[in-house]
Amino acid sequence: MVRIHPSILSADFVNLERDLARIATADGVHLDVMDAHFVPNLTFGLPMVQRIAEVTDLPIDVHLMIDDPDTWALQYAIGGVDSVTFHAEATRDAVALARELRARGTRAAIAVKPGTEVDLVAEHLREFDMVLIMTVEPGFGGQSFMPGMMPKLETLRARARDLGIDVALQVDGGITDDTLPIAAAAGADVFVAGSAVYGHADPAERIAALRAAGGGEAVAAAAGDAPAGSLER
Ligand SMILES: O=C(CO)[C@H](O)[C@H](O)COP(=O)(O)O
């Protein structure tokens, strides 16, 4: 299954409601929260996520690139937010945080930067609904895909198979028509795309093209399907 989650990082923040409407055929929307500490960039925080949740029916996938998610991540477990992703590198107790998120009805996801191994994540894979393998250094859109991250996906997909669990594997950074099939072959099933969607005149056409590149059928989460969420446990 190929799920496309456009990142609004490359959208027009002044015309965000319009740009959200343009990706209505996507499977979810990816919101990059950056604090200028964990990453060298600053985007937006909870008020913006709350407002976006009011105007879109798409399942929201919040990617927290912030220090101290143990303290802040639970704030994002609000209506309309399907999953909250925190970084392994910034979290004191990832298992405890994942359990708290799940207890609040939000899917829990853990992200790893390119330099972080996935051994510990693999060890506790049952605790997470999704693992985000960063295929660029977090902080900015428009960077080049790092194919060297593919063994991490293969390791986690094999581990999930061994455990008999269905965990979503997301990739984020440099996803295009050319790189999506590489990540899909390695085991990814949720694909974040910022510039490959919003860097073009017709985002809906780009979503369809990315799905086709993954060999996936159009599985658009039409408005009204949102409660089903974009990630299946
Ligand atoms: O988390 C991110 C950056 O840290 C973004 O989600 C990602 O970079 C999307 O942008 P693009 O598809 O243009 O690479």
Ligand SMILES: [Co+2]
């Ligand atoms: Co992201």
